[in-house]
Amino acid sequence: MSPRHAGSRTPAFHVEGLSKSFGGTLALADVGLTIDRGEIRGLAGANGSGKSTLVKIMAGYHHADRVARLGVGGRDLPEGFSPSAIQAAGVGFVHQDLALVEQSSIEDNLAFGPRGFARGFGGRIDWRRQRARAVEALARVNLQVDPQLPVSALAPAERTLVAIARAMSQFDHAHLLVLDEPTARLPHADVDLLLERLRHVASGGTAILYITHRMNELFALTDRVTVFKDGRNVATVETGATSVEELTGLMTGEREPQREAGRFAESRLGKPVAALRGISTGRLRDVSLSVGEGEILALTGMIGSGAEDCGDVIYGLTTPLSGEIVLDGRSNASMTIASARAAGIAYLPSDRGRAGFAESSVAENVVIADFQPVTRGPMVDGDAVRRDAWSVIRDMGVVPADPERGLRALSGGNQQKVLFGKWLRVSPRLMVLNEPTYGVDVISRRELFAGIRRARDEGMAVIWITTDLEEAVAISDRVGVFFQGRLRTISKTSEVSALDLNRAATGL
Structure with a gap:
């Protein structure tokens, strides 16, 4: 012990x-x-x-x-x-959403709780006492920063420590x-x-x-x-x-x-499905890359490096300032969601709130990407909806197995399985996944890996965006590393290690 x-x-x-x-x-x-x-x-x-x-x-x-x-x-x-x-x-709680007000100061954020601000005569805020409280709270987590700094000026780990300090400062012990x-x-x-x-x-x-x-x-x-x-x-x-x-x-x-399998056999790459050529946005700078049929291309880097922006560009959520997007040999200055869908592109963003409808059922989320297979004339066939939902539930191992359950009622990992299965159901030519294993347990992660590998083996192109360097090595055929908005390297995964990726991702 x-x-x-x-x-x-x-x-x-x-x-x-x-x-x-x-x-x-x-x-x-x-x-x-x-x-x-x-x-x-x-x-x-x-x-x-x-x-x-x-x-x-x-x-x-x-x-x-x-x-x-x-x-x-x-x-x-x-x-x-x-x-x-x-x-x-x-008892204090710190959830995944830190609930910090980034433009407010650290000391203000520490007071945003049941205990509130230190008060003096007439109920006015006693700023001297409040500052002393803030210094004491930060010392409990060994964080030495100016309490008057805005939270937005802190590194990600420091923001988490502020949330922990706030949770601890609501009571004496x-x-x-x-x-x-x-x-x-x-x-x-x-x-x-x-x-x-x-x-x-x-x-x-x-x-x-x-x-x-x-x-x-x-x-x-x-x-x-x-x-x-x-x-x-x-x-x-x-x-x-x-x-x-x-x-x-x-x-x-x-x-x-x-x-869980580590590296796996490289696929035989088919013809190119999509490419970015000289793409620049507010964060991306002159990015060029391509992905082919039957290939998993991982894009990685530190948070804010630009890798995560590529999915928004390809799916039409961000309009490039310059460059072109090439699909099946045809050049496009920009995409819309409608044109991306018509080209057979599926996108699973990192924010599940953008990927599904939390208040709708599992069945409704499964079929919303394509109603055509479940319609009979002008009407939606309820039996067909349930059939397709059960197929996704079985294939993805969704727990509990209930097509009528609301998506919000599922755990994060099971929500991800539903949203992933929703897109596999429509057999896209290219699937772009942004942080697909965020909040997913080791078992669900293994199942997601297996599902994406099966889809790759059937010819689907995949762009897998992750800040987990080891995951990038484990899942991909090729891997590209971003640093400060630029694509620094792109290599066959068999020729690099997570340590190599870390050097590139940190600018070394």
């Missing part, structure tokens, strides 16, 4: 006998969890395993159907507690911090900084529940890892005594978990 939590007597957080259902679907079944003071506990599990439901109950946004006990710092909370009650008990995918949007160079600061926070006695799909972070940071599967806590293991294979096996139920 780690020294950080070996001697703890009163836990920072505990819950026993927690169950929750939504309609007829069991989300959590008799879950128990105890986290010691100063412990960094990892929480792992496939998308839909119950992690998000647990966090929402802990935060007071959902209420459990049944719970034997739920307490913070040795004190039990009453059933049906509110979000303000759990915060008052000393933070018993527990719950961090949901805190590095999902961070450049690789910033991840180590954040992990080091989290160790500093834990050394002061605050426990951390760290939720991530990134196995390397679990092993680099946590003391123990709890694994959820099908709404149950199936195991808690000492991080130093386990392995990636064991954790994956616990998540999947496989005795011998499959290893």
